[in-house]
Amino acid sequence: MFKLNLKIAWRNLWKNKVYAAINIGGLALGLTAFVLMLLYINHEESYDTWSTDLKNVYQIRERHDFFTPDNKEHWNEISNSRIANLIRSKLPQAVAVTKVDNDWGFSNGFSLKVDNADPVIISKIKDSDSSFFKVFPYQFLQGSADKALENKETIVLKESLAMQLFGTTKVLGKTIKIVRWRSDKGTALTITGIVADPKFPQSVSFNAITRTGNKDKDPENPTNNNYCLVYTKLNKSSDTAVLNQTLQKLYVDFKKNLLNGQKKSYNDIYKDGKSPGLKVIPIETVHSNPPYTSGWFDKLKPVMAISAFLLLVSVINFINLATAQSVQRAKEVGVKKVLGSYKRQLTWQFLIESAMQSVISLFLCIILIEVVLPAFNNHFKVDLSFWHNAQLFVMISQLFGLFVFVTLLAGFYPAWILSNFNPVSVLKGNYENGLKGIALRNVLVIFQFIISVTFIISIGVMEMQSRYMNNKDLGFERGNLINIKTNYEDDFAERLKKIPGVEYVATTTQIMGNAFNVPEEVKYKGNAINLNTVTVTMDALPALGVKVMQGRIFSKEYKQDTVNTVVLNEAAANLFGKNLIGQTYGKVDWEGKTNIFQIVGIIKNYHNEGFDKAVLPTVYKVTSLGGTSNTNNLLVRFNTSKYKELISKIENEWKILYPDFPMEYTSMDDEFSKSLEENNRFMNMIILFSIVSVSLSLLGLFALSTFVAKRRTKEIAVRKVLGASNIQIVNLLNKSFLTLVIAANLISWPIAYIIVKKWLDGFAYRIDMPVFPFIAATLISVIIAILTVSIQARKAAVTDPVNALKYE
Secondary structure (H helix, E strand, O other): OHHHHHHHHHHHHHHOHHHHHHHHHHHHHHHHHHHHHHHHHHHHHOOOOOOHHHHHEEEEEEEEOOOOOOOOOEEEOEEEOHHHHHHHHHOOOEEEEEEEOOOOOOOOOEEEEOOOOOOEEEOOEEEEOOOHHHHOOOOEEEOOOOOOOOOOOEEEEEHHHHHHHHOOOOOOOOEEEEEOOOOOOOEEEEEEEEEOOOOOOOOOOOOEEEEOOOOOOOOOOOOOOOEEEEEEEEOOOOOHHHHHHHHHHHHHHHHHHHHHHOOOOHHHHOOOOOOOEEEEEEHHHOOOOOOOOOOHHHHHHHHHHHHHHHHHHHHHHHHHHHHHOHHHHHHHHHHHHHOOOOHHHHHHHHHHHHHHHHHHHHHHHHHHHHHHHHHHHHHHOOOOOOOOOOOHHHHHHHHHHHHHHHHHHHHHHHHHHHHOOOHHHHHHOOHHHOOOOHHHHHHHHHHHHHHHHHHHHHHHHHHHHHHHHHHOOOOOOOOOEEEEOOOOOHHHHHHHHOOOOEEEEEOEOEEOOEEOOEEEEEEEOOEEEEEEEEEEOOOHHHHHOOOEEEEOOOOOOOHHHHOOEEEEEHHHHHHHOOOOOOOEEEEEOOOOOEEEEEEEEEEOOOOOOOOOOOOOOEEEEEOOOOOOOOOOOEEEEEOOOOOHHHHHHHHHHHHHHOOOOOOOEEEHHHHHHHHOHHHHHHHHHHHHHHHHHHHHHHHHHHHHHHHHHHHOHHHHHHHHHOOOOHHHHHHHHHHHHHHHHHHHHHHHHHHHHHHHHHHHOOOOOOOOOOOHHHHHHHHHHHHHHHHHHHHHHHHHHHOOHHHHHHHO
16 A cells, blocks of 8 residues: 555656645755754754763853953953862862963964974964863873873874874874964973864864963962963762852852952942852853853854744645645545545555655755855854764754654645545535635745745845944044054064055054953042043054044153043043043052043044944053053054055064064954954845745745636636636736735734844944835735736636636
């Protein structure tokens, strides 16, 4: 019986090749989008699952505002290094505790030099103490976890890095010269271990782990805030809530003692709702809970919803076509029932037909995935593979579950409808005139177009917001400006200033792509005002090309500019009030002394982060080296747009001074593009999925209109005999579908408004909700629907009515 049903299913598919192709192709597209999301979700969920021993590993998070993006308190990954000793000595459950360097955003990597080879920049080289491999259970290919970091000036390489540098993993005892900074003379480190690259991604990602000794002891100076990443391994899985209660008590006592050593009052620091905080989180949750931004799951929610909707649209097409074809299958079912077939047998027959189409769609889906996966990887900055996947078995299991789900979802209702035909009515020929199933098909068509119209509206609004951001005044001139990833040094800066075409060389702690925010509280006319502090060299603001709103910016003509004058941005000026030029405010330093600063200018807000964040109220101060030796921002402004040759000259000067450290730089135009990258990526995805969604909806409408035209063949013939024109016939068939499309638009408007408004609310700088995309989406959907249906309607209208009436 199964073999017979299989033959019948195949013959029916072959008989209706065009509609079967529409069904299978549409389902394959929907499955492709959904399976790509499955691949991505599996990848994200696989973080820190490479060893079962990781279940007892935790990251320490401290609540503070130390260099946070908005100068507000967050649960930070970076903690005071003394926390490690606190846990080691006060928490009995702790088996091991390790401190790991934080990158701080100062370097894209360090320079490694092997023998006489050219130096290469390698990212993710982290410095730790001797306990790193006692906490993280990496598999050693060479060396051992106990002794690898036993001595100072040692390094453990990942297998991939060892192969890149040496071409082999047998490199124990060899030395590598590591240059951490461009003026660093370099340190020779001995290779004491090679660890295997885990099959799954890690939140504590590294290419090499070094031990220089900097992380061995806590700083003795109580005013020295040395911050790093802290991890601990416990002797057993613990109740995180209970553990965090214990840690919180220990931390409050620790904080009080620390502040006493710094001659500060605990109650003065923690007031107005502020409180110290310390907690642990399991290592497997670290990747999904970044400190300042939304986790991958929250970011992926819209994409997951879109993928699910595309799959749903494909399934709706399947159901629509299958139920529409029920007219053609009615007599077949009636005859089978008269000959003794049971309802269960007929249901299985139609489910087998659905399963056959699902299998073909799944096969095409896998082919499409292989084709589009490289572009997908590039788009999402990941490295996914379908076949070369550590979770291949899981993926195959998910695909099998998806196949069963889609088959039942798409096939059960049509199978139930077809198997429930009344054989008496069918054989009398009454079924075709019934309304059974028409209402559902109409609802499904409306649902398809609701999704499509919502997508079109979203595209329109996103395009307008994207255009707004691209054309928005950044408050500084991003053209002809580059940022070299280095600190300010007089020797190098003077060499650059002598190059013809170089206008300014300066440094600042705040620039797009590398902001270093420092909060401070000042007193102005008896009021406390919280500001963000940015330190600059004298030429930094001219180099940025900021726009002066009132007063002046710093100038070498005024000697006091390096002592006690400041410039505010608009956001800060709004907190102070009006008529600020020449006014002064006070700031208490760490010794308790009040310093007086004079406001000499107000500049337009300039953006140093994405448009989702408001520009912080900021005060600018001049120091000789930008306020810190670690700005990692060296701004170079050119007075010509053709500066490629100038960059070559800069690189030559760099090589003279720093031969062991390659120069890295980025243009402000590139940084601006990077700030828009995530939104542009999301918009491109919406456009792609919208095209697919609209295409699927139109394919379904095309096929459905064909079947409706065939079902009304006799009616059309009679109308033509009675004098109806071709245009009247086309309008007749268009009318029913046009009503559905307009209904879908009316429903989609409030849905699209809610979705798009939520997306726009994520931007600190955004457009007002526009009306045009809503009107345009309605016109586009109506025009496309009319054109699609009219193609089939015209074919029915021009058919010779004599042939139709003879057939009937």
